[in-house]
Amino acid sequence: MDTFLSLPYEHDSPLPLDEEHEFRTPDALVERFLAEHTEPGDTVLDPFAGFGTTLEVAERMDRDPYGIEYERERVGYVRERIESPDDVRQGSVLDLDSSWVPAIDCCFTSPPFMERTDDRNPFRNYAGESSYDEYLDDVETAFERIGAVLATDGTVVVDVSNMKYQDRVTTLAWDVAERGAAMLDFAGEVVVGWEGADDGDGVFGYGYDHSYCLVFSADGD
Numbered sequence: 001m002d003t004f005l006s007l008p009y010e011h012d013s014p015l016p017l018d019e020e021h022e023f024r025t026p027d028a029l030v031e032r033f034l035a036e037h038t039e040p041g042d043t044v045l046d047p048f049a050g051f052g053t054t055l056e057v058a059e060r061m062d063r064d065p066y067g068i069e070y071e072r073e074r075v076g077y078v079r080e081r082i083e084s085p086d087d088v089r090q091g092s093v094l095d096l097d098s099s100w101v102p103a104i105d106c107c108f109t110s111p112p113f114m115e116r117t118d119d120r121n122p123f124r125n126y127a128g129e130s131s132y133d134e135y136l137d138d139v140e141t142a143f144e145r146i147g148a149v150l151a152t153d154g155t156v157v158v159d160v161s162n163m164k165y166q167d168r169v170t171t172l173a174w175d176v177a178e179r180g181a182a183m184l185d186f187a188g189e190v191v192v193g194w195e196g197a198d199d200g201d202g203v204f205g206y207g208y209d210h211s212y213c214l215v216f217s218a219d220g221d
């Protein structure tokens with residue numbers, strides 16, 4: 001596994017539905033990890049599907065994509081763009097179970113981020129209240145749910161970044177890694193340097209021009 005990548009911060013299509021901030025995963029990153037961790041015909045899950053980058057790239061690479069997304073409008077958007085719209089469901093990763101998802105060969109995802117002094121709930125798309133500790137509890141539950149549908153030799157890749165806001169750093173990537181490692185085997189991180197990334201206060205990372213892909217495998221314990 002290479003542990004450092006440098007990729008252009010580019011997307012294959014314009015940001016849809018009048019969104020102001022870019023928060024989608026660049027296609028090239030998904031391609032890179034699916035090429036390494038899956039074969040044609042494998043199942044791929046994104047439980048924070050957003051606008052469906054993981055699912056579209058998976059389909060393009062002849063993988064079999066499944067997704068969950070909290071925002072109804074985004075689900076509608078993704079369903080129009082993939083071959084099996086029933087395999088994208090509106091709901092919360094916290095309710096994910098194996099009743100409709102087959103054993104997953106690779107989960108590639110990026111969760112909603114939280115700055116540690118924020119009090120909005122990322123797992124309800126910033127509606128309702130939460131604390132950073134509650135958010136991390138939800139992150140851990142999400143890893144547990146993903147682990148429950150993961151094939152025994154499956155891989156989970158989580159794209160996440162630390163955050164800097166008003167000169168305070170939230171060690172989001174470290175904290176997500178710790179919570180993931182409580183549920184799955186942590187195989188290590190890949191540092192992704194983003195060429196041309198917005199280093200202002202965009203959703204991408206408040207001053208950061210890199211993110212981390214945290215790689216996990218099913219817990220062998």
Ligand SMILES: C[S@@+](CC[C@H](N)C(=O)[O-])C[C@H]1O[C@@H](n2cnc3c(N)ncnc32)[C@H](O)[C@@H]1O
Binds near residue numbers: 023050111122123
């Ligand atoms: C960082 S974005 C993912 C972007 C995606 N990778 C893409 O390229 O479009 C995180 C997504 O998680 C969704 N989300 C928030 N809470 C959720 C939950 N409890 N369950 C599932 N999805 C959730 C948000 O609506 C948002 O679209």
